[in-house]
Amino acid sequence: MSEPSSASNFIREIVAADHAAGKHGGRVVTRFPPEPNGYIHIGHAKSICLNFGLANGTLGGACHLRFDDTNPTTEDPEYVQAIQEDVRWLGFDWQGKMFFASDYFAQLHEFAVRLIQKGLAYVDTLTADEMRTYRGTLTEPGKNSPSRNRSLDDNLDLFRRMKAGEFADGTHTLRAKIDMASPNINLRDPVLYRIRHVPHYRTGSAWCLYPSYDYAHPLSDALEGITHSICTLEFEDHRPLYEWVVEQADAPHQPQQIEFARLNLTYTVMSKRKLLELVNKKLVTGWDDPRLPTIKGLRRRGYTPESIRAFCDHIGVAKREATVEMQLLEHFIREDLNKRAPRVMAVLRPLKVILDNYPEGQSEELEAINNPEDPAAGSRQVPFSRVLYIEQDDFREDPPKQFFRLAPGREVRLRYAYIIKCISMTKDPQTGEITALHCTYDPATMSGAAQAQRKVKATIHWVSADHGAKAEVRLYHPLLTTDLAKVPQDQDWTAYLNPTSLERITGCLVEPSLRHTTSGARHQFERLGYFCTDIDSTAEALVFNRIVPLKDAWAKIEKAQPSK
RNA sequence: UGGGGGAUCGUCUAGCGGUAGGACGCCGGCCUUUGGAGCCGGCUACCUAGGUUCGAUUCCUAGUCCCCCAGCCA
DSSP, rough: OOOOOOOOOOOHHHHHHHHTTTTTGGEEEEEOOOOOOOOOHHHHHHHHHHHHHHHTTTTOEEEEEEEEEOOTTTTTHHHHHHHHHHHTTTOOOOOEEEEEGGGGGGHHHHHHHHHHHHHEEEEOOOOHHHHHHHHOSSSSSSOOOGGGOHHHHHHHHHHHHHHHHOOOTSOEEEESSSOOTSSSHHHHHGGEEEEOOOBBBTTTTTTTTTEOOOHHHHHHHHHHOSSSSEEEEGGGGGGGHHHHHHHHTSSSOOOOEEEOEEETTTOOOOHHHHHHHHHHHHHHSSTOOOOSSHHHHHHHHHHEEEHHHHHHHHOOOOOOOOOHHHHHHHHHHHHHHHHOOEEOEEESSSEEEEESSOOOOOOOEEEESSSHHHHHOOOOOOOOSSEEEGGGGGGSOOOOTTTTTTTTOEEEETTTTEEEEEEEEEEETOOEEEEEEEEEGGGGTTTTTTGGOOOOEEEEOOEETTTOOEEEEEEEESBBBSSSGOOTTTSOOGGOOOOSEEEEEEEEEEOOOGGOOOOOOOEEETTTTEEEEOOOSSSSEEEEEEEEOOHHHHHHHHHHHHOO
């Protein structure tokens, strides 16, 4: 597995230069600041790898995990728990540096009082609608609120009463006094505190006013001694506000905000709002639905943390908007699993094969290599007998050009076993569907035997009918039928959900060694792909998720062929 | 037509005045008891127009296009 390349990027360069110059006292402290209002996804993984990577690469560096829990109406401890699990599962350790913005509520409040005393904040009684009107537009300056020149004492008193719970939600806000005419709308007296008579999952009912992101975030960073506060592009024009807050509140330390482009992936959704919608509307089975790009989803699907880290290391960090092709993610899980996943044989869509010249009632154990990429993985025994199942796709009654597999009169090798020849087939008289193949096997061609050198064009996988275990296999296809960036905002994006994103195949047959597989185990089903035993799987009812198919040269050839 | 950002192969990304490189993808070939893996070769890019310079993807000027901002969300 390719280890973190620590490929350079503009942020790494800035941090390295600062570190070398002894800025921030030579320290490098970053943070991953999720809001606990949803599960994290691979876009967050990019940020996690960046932030932890930056800190880990520096002597004495640290990366904090900080929950940005300033909005109790949407946040939930379930998410706090899940996010911790996911960060840990990805392979990162915050070394005890786990914090909550809510830890700072008292200090944040003190900073607010100071801002009021400095004449830099005021209590406003405008309603939300009025405030919007007063804010102006992108091209017109805003107007000062009538509350803007309240006396210092009035402000202090009103703010005290806000905190004491004397006012209803929405009636008062604390606003920064900056510039209602600023061309940067974020500087038009942004709201610092709003009233919410809602209990907070951590602070209970201690507070009925909660700080806004623009106020809490920079001060939380400052309080923790964050040196480089890395966030996504949409916060770029909040930076002047970020700096204003830290400066004017006389915070102990000035962190540096740096923005980068968030990750987008083709044919999937990467917005918390949309993911929540999928979960709430039960359009997916949950946050861990294997079709989702959530960490929990990827994990259940069978992705390894190593593959996700390798992916994040290779996509780079820059400021231009980018949408990475899903194939790149798939590349990294294939690369990882090719080296470590044991091979087994499984037939997804079984076609019965009867070896007419193989003695009835007889069976033998054949040796099969566990992983040709890893000699240490050893080998196992696979039972062989007269009646087998092969993949329906591996037989064609009327084979097209370049089809090397089984067809009437043709020969093929059974993996780790004999060469067989198709003699005849039986069909369902009603439907015409092929129900079984009659073949003969050549005993001299046992895999590895001296006379086994005869060349055949294909080797196919199989499972012995009497020995195989039944299984359900779940195949996953892209969540969306289009790139959402192309869908107009006012359109219902769920119309572009792929109706066949989940394909459940029952009646699959897997080799007996898989009977005792445990959930989370990953195997390569030879010639098919990499599969992960699902948590739904039991000894009686095996369930596998396809993580990613193997590259399929034949599928490409077939697709390129003129349809006959 | 306010402000803030961004434009390099199909997709990501490097470049920091000196032959535009890598990865994925795609196309060939070799090899193969997985049409997998591996190996070899090829493919295609500097938004436009001027300027500075011996030399510009890089610096300057003027355009063009794309993204973000008018939540008491983050």
